Amino acid sequence: MSTIEILFWFLSALALLGATMVLISKNPVHSILWLIIVFFAISGHYVLLNAQFLAIVNLIVYAGAIMVLFLFVVMLMNLNSDSEPKKNNRLKMAGVISGGCLMLIMIDVVRSASEMQKATAMLKEGNIGLIRTLGMALFKDYVVPFEISSVLFLSAMVGAVVIGKKD
Amino acid sequence: MNTIILSAIFGVVMMFSGIFIHNRSAYKHIAAAALLVLLVFNVSEGNGFSLINVDVKYFLHFEKFGLLFNSICIFSTLVYVMLSGKEIEKVGNNVAESYALIFFVLCGVGIVTSYTNLLMLFIGIEVLSIPLYVLTGSDKRNLKGNEASLKYFLMGSFSTGILLMGIALLYGTAGTFLIEHNGTRMLSYLEALGLVLLFIALSFKVSAAPFHFWTPDVYDGAPAVFTSFMATVVKVAGFAAFIRLFEARTGTMGSQTDRLIGIVIVLTLAFGNLTAVFQQSVKRMLAYSSIAQAGFMMFAIFAVNDTAKEGLLLYAAAYCLSTIGIFAVLAKMEDMTLEGFNGLAKSQPLIAALVTIFFLSLAGIPLTAGFFAKYYMLAAMVKTGNYIGLVVIGVLFAAVSVYYYFKVIQAMYFKDGDIVLAPVTSGFKYLLLGVAVIIVVLGVYPNALLSLLYF
Numbered sequence: 001m002s003t004i005e006i007l008f009w010f011l012s013a014l015a016l017l018g019a020t021m022v023l024i025s026k027n028p029v030h031s032i033l034w035l036i037i038v039f040f041a042i043s044g045h046y047v048l049l050n051a052q053f054l055a056i057v058n059l060i061v062y063a064g065a066i067m068v069l070f071l072f073v074v075m076l077m078n079l080n081s082d083s084e085p086k087k088n089n090r091l092k093m094a095g096v097i098s099g100g101c102l103m104l105i106m107i108d109v110v111r112s113a114s115e116m117q118k119a120t121a122m123l124k125e126g127n128i129g130l131i132r133t134l135g136m137a138l139f140k141d142y143v144v145p146f147e148i149s150s151v152l153f154l155s156a157m158v159g160a161v162v163i164g165k166k167d
Numbered sequence: 168m169n170t171i172i173l174s175a176i177f178g179v180v181m182m183f184s185g186i187f188i189h190n191r192s193a194y195k196h197i198a199a200a201a202l203l204v205l206l207v208f209n210v211s212e213g214n215g216f217s218l219i220n221v222d223v224k225y226f227l228h229f230e231k232f233g234l235l236f237n238s239i240c241i242f243s244t245l246v247y248v249m250l251s252g253k254e255i256e257k258v259g260n261n262v263a264e265s266y267a268l269i270f271f272v273l274c275g276v277g278i279v280t281s282y283t284n285l286l287m288l289f290i291g292i293e294v295l296s297i298p299l300y301v302l303t304g305s306d307k308r309n310l311k312g313n314e315a316s317l318k319y320f321l322m323g324s325f326s327t328g329i330l331l332m333g334i335a336l337l338y339g340t341a342g343t344f345l346i347e348h349n350g351t352r353m354l355s356y357l358e359a360l361g362l363v364l365l366f367i368a369l370s371f372k373v374s375a376a377p378f379h380f381w382t383p384d385v386y387d388g389a390p391a392v393f394t395s396f397m398a399t400v401v402k403v404a405g406f407a408a409f410i411r412l413f414e415a416r417t418g419t420m421g422s423q424t425d426r427l428i429g430i431v432i433v434l435t436l437a438f439g440n441l442t443a444v445f446q447q448s449v450k451r452m453l454a455y456s457s458i459a460q461a462g463f464m465m466f467a468i469f470a471v472n473d474t475a476k477e478g479l480l481l482y483a484a485a486y487c488l489s490t491i492g493i494f495a496v497l498a499k500m501e502d503m504t505l506e507g508f509n510g511l512a513k514s515q516p517l518i519a520a521l522v523t524i525f526f527l528s529l530a531g532i533p534l535t536a537g538f539f540a541k542y543y544m545l546a547a548m549v550k551t552g553n554y555i556g557l558v559v560i561g562v563l564f565a566a567v568s569v570y571y572y573f574k575v576i577q578a579m580y581f582k583d584g585d586i587v588l589a590p591v592t593s594g595f596k597y598l599l600l601g602v603a604v605i606i607v608v609l610g611v612y613p614n615a616l617l618s619l620l621y622f
Contacts, residue, residue: 113340
């Protein structure tokens with residue numbers, strides 16, 4: 001086994017273990033800590049695929065910002081098993097069945113898509129994931145949506161101030 | 168491009184005017200002037216004048232239909248600002264910011280009426296919705312408004328997620344974000360799933376059943392002035408996005424999506440109309456009626472031919488103007504239930520008559536614009552030659568809608584009551600009269616609007 005393969009299997013196992021622990025941990029704070037491990041493992045996969053930018057952004061945005069937000073929310077809500085509302089069993093079943101149906105359809109669609117069958121991930125080759133390529137794409141080919149999204153952020157910012165300011 | 172650039176700039180201008188100008192009633196006039204300039208520049212773009220020349224071919228394509236649609240939206244917003252400016256001032260402390268957000272919404276309208284690229288569709292839809300979440304909750308002391316805002320935000324984010332998933336799947340099959348694909352081949356599985364997800368997300372934005380559940384609560388909880396804006400300009404802009412997407416894909420899709428859209432149309436019509444019958448609050452009734460009207464506009468998405476596009480333009484104008492007119496009066500009322508309208512004809516005969524015209528237009532009675540709007544929709548359906556049953560269902564539900572619109576007219580004319588109405592200026596009355604005149608003119612001579620599409 002080459003180093004890459006060892007790394008690949010290690011990271012995959014870590015990601016799966018983390019994801020399982022997210023689901024079965026009783027304490028929501030532990031769930032979030034496990035989720036951070038999942039994100040680290042996935043970032044490792046991105047590095048293997050030669051996508052540095054994605055790996056770093058995944059760490060900064062997901063493992064950094066969003067997880068901190070999750071932690072804040074969980075801690076503020078002070079969840080524990082006593083205060084948790086009883087969920088209707090029939091509702092649970094309905095949720096599982098409908099969600100499962102959607103998942104089955106999606107899996108089947110991806111599996112039977114002829115466009116995807118011959119394609120494999122590129123390891124160690126290709127420069128699509130490099131920051132330089134991304135910069136070129138963002139500021140040359142996709143400069144119009146890049147600039148227009150500033151309106152989106154501006155309106156979100158105005159909104160945050162309007163909602164958050166004390167009257 | 169003029170609309171997109173200028174409305175973003177005017178949004179910033181409105182924000183800064185909030186710092187330098189402290190007279191609250193001045194904002195309305197600044198906004199109205201800016202909208203007028205915007206309208207002029209949007210029309211002049213149709214004649215080949217654009218502010219800056221940049222090559223955006225891969226992302227945006229400006230043609231008569233989109234520009235005319237922009238003009239209708241900008242004009243409706245102008246009417247809205249002039250009619251309801253007083254009420255906007257009363258909501259919250261951040262009047263200038265509210266106007267800024269309205270301009271940002273118009274920027275989104277400019278994008279979704281002219282995109283050729285799924286990336287732009289996404290940005291356009293987001294620019295269209297994010298200001299609305301804020302406007303819904305802008306009355307911070309109103310608990311109902313806060314709840315509506317949070318609900319709208321959560322559901323809207325979820326539907327955005329579905330939209331992105333659909334875009335990702337389409338990109339995965341085609342390798343490009345462009346929406347033009349010609350040739351009549353079967354859709355591949357991935358493409359079909361992606362399109363269905365896009366369809367769901369856009370149906371959510373235009374509140375077509377069964378993705379409408381947020382609509383009554385949000386429209387009811389938001390301040391009445393902003394409900395007026397959400398239910399009109401933003402909703403028809405959603406349809407513009409819808410028809411552009413499906414128009415470019417008619418070749419590939421052919422009849423493959425007919426049944427899906429047909430089911431959504433029937434559900435939307437049934438749910439909107441039948442629930443509206445039982446409402447006691449006029450504001451809530453209008454929310455359900457806006458779902459019903461969305462069902463009618465969905466006919467254009469089903470037919471996607473020239474008649475459907477003309478009909479959608481006419482529908483947008485008729486529906487926006489009448490609904491804005493009704494809401495302008497409604498926002499001045501103390502009591503927004505049916506009883507609140509009792510005896511309006513005695514105390515304010517002119518306003519009662521004009522509101523009657525607006526309701527007649529919504530119901531689609533001849534001699535009002537609403538009639539031709541519905542007529543064009545049904546004609547477009549007949550032209551496709553299939554699914555004539557849908558036309559029959561549409562006509563039946565239009566008849567149902569007459570019932571609940573006439574309940575309000577009945578309350579105004581045949582019941583006695585003490586009406587509590589905020590002071591009405593004569594300028595407001597003349598403006599309302601002008602809107603009613605436009606509706607009647609379009610109802611007699613719809614080509615006044617539609618001929619603009621071909622010159």
